[in-house]
Amino acid sequence: MLGLPAHIRACLFDLDGVLTQTAKVHAAAWKEMFDGYLRERATREGTEFVPFDPVHDYDEYVDGRPREDGVRTFLAAREIRLPEGSPDDPPEAETVNGLGTRKNDLVLRRIREEGVEAYEGSVRFVHAVRAAGMRCAVVSSSANCRDVLVAAGIEDLFDERIDGVVAHERRLRGKPAPDTFLEGARALATEPAEAAVFEDALAGVEAGRAGRFGVVVGVDRVGQAEQLRAHGADVVVQDLAELLESR
Numbered sequence: 001m002l003g004l005p006a007h008i009r010a011c012l013f014d015l016d017g018v019l020t021q022t023a024k025v026h027a028a029a030w031k032e033m034f035d036g037y038l039r040e041r042a043t044r045e046g047t048e049f050v051p052f053d054p055v056h057d058y059d060e061y062v063d064g065r066p067r068e069d070g071v072r073t074f075l076a077a078r079e080i081r082l083p084e085g086s087p088d089d090p091p092e093a094e095t096v097n098g099l100g101t102r103k104n105d106l107v108l109r110r111i112r113e114e115g116v117e118a119y120e121g122s123v124r125f126v127h128a129v130r131a132a133g134m135r136c137a138v139v140s141s142s143a144n145c146r147d148v149l150v151a152a153g154i155e156d157l158f159d160e161r162i163d164g165v166v167a168h169e170r171r172l173r174g175k176p177a178p179d180t181f182l183e184g185a186r187a188l189a190t191e192p193a194e195a196a197v198f199e200d201a202l203a204g205v206e207a208g209r210a211g212r213f214g215v216v217v218g219v220d221r222v223g224q225a226e227q228l229r230a231h232g233a234d235v236v237v238q239d240l241a242e243l244l245e246s247r
């Protein structure tokens, strides 16, 4: 039922890009931050400025991962290593944490100015799975997860939330490691094999595959169905409402 295998009893939803239209807000903020930094660096070192690609670089190195992992993974691809710094680093600090703070300031400004919208098809799908008696959790790398759920008005639809803040407190490895999804299944008292993972990020479907979940549903918002399958999606849809129609 609900377009899912019959043995599925619980659903684990990623947030940005699956439930809310915030993946593009993150991608734009990452681009603004990295381009500013790469330009500064190129000017200082007299080298060519190669901008951040909001499709390829975002999908491959940043999307779905915790903030600091996104900074580190993209910089490593450009062979740049920065000191870690500390979480209180100001946005001017040339450290992994400083660049993370710079980017977070941009995300928060965009969210404040533009607001947050949920995907209507996803909200409909969550209502349907809840009506069928399944428990639901949000599993997001974002430390802003709770605020985004509240801003989108969908916080009450979920029984549990494993987000960037919880992952940090419980020392869980970020996606593409399966830890946060496994913690989500545990919080819902469900075996991974009986839980469905819903993800739009390559690192996220990879985490679903690594955790041996019952089914990994890739949500393709940007035309990357093939890559989602290659990284671990069992099924790919463009909108979760398609699953309701496939009943």
Ligand SMILES: O=P(O)(O)OC[C@H]1O[C@@H](O)[C@H](O)[C@@H](O)[C@@H]1O
Pocket: 015, 016, 023, 026, 027, 062, 063, 064, 065, 066, 067, 070, 104, 107, 140, 141, 142, 143, 144, 145, 164, 201
């Ligand atoms: O910086 P935040 O809000 O803690 O979010 C961390 C990551 O959360 C993920 O959900 C997004 O796909 C990434 O783009 C983002 O960088």
